[in-house]
């Protein structure tokens with residue numbers, strides 16, 4: 427079956443970098459990169475809002491059907507380009523762990539750090555929060571990547587691109603505490619050739635948009 431035509435709506439220095447890095451790890455399969463200039467508000471244009479009403483990147487379309495949210499896009503692309511072997515198959519015992527940590531990024535890490543950063547007043551008991559508490563979330567994350575070298579042990583996967591991007595970005599903004607588990611994982615992730623190549627491309631793009 428022919429693969430769908432993929433378009434990646436992107437802006438540099440955003441969560442969309444995760445998907446740019448993932449494309450590099452997947453061996454750069456053919457796709458269109460559509461850059462949105464956020465300073466010019468292109469992500470809030472009527473044309474783009476018709477694709478993603480949140481007006482956010484990353485957004486990917488597959489034969490015109492939108493896929494949004496970093497985790498969903500990562501799962502989608504890693505399954506689509508399965509030859510790259512960045513996703514355990516559905517029957518693989520590692521599939522559950524793989525999905526678990528990709529979803530944990532959206533379900534626990536992001537809300538926990540954002541609530542803390544914004545000083546959100548405690549309105550609910552922690553048992554009612556999907557992430558429980560900031561400390562529980564951070565400790566669970568550290569335990570998940572602490573033994574490593576990857577989320578799936580010896581096997582690098584798209585889950586590392588999602589978790590690796592989040593840990594790097596949140597550490598840069600001091601939204602995660604300093605922990606050896608985080609610093610060594612960041613070192614492992616950022617030394618990957620695909621990461622370096624994606625970063626160089628994104629930096630070049632950011633410069634071009636700024637000039």
Ligand SMILES: N[C@@H](CCC(=O)N[C@@H](CS)C(=O)NCC(=O)O)C(=O)O
Nearest residue numbers: 440441481482483484494495496497
């Ligand atoms: N839940 C979304 C979040 C995406 C998101 O918030 N992207 C930011 C950039 S990091 C954005 O597009 N912000 C533009 C805006 O909301 O105006 C995902 O995981 O993809």
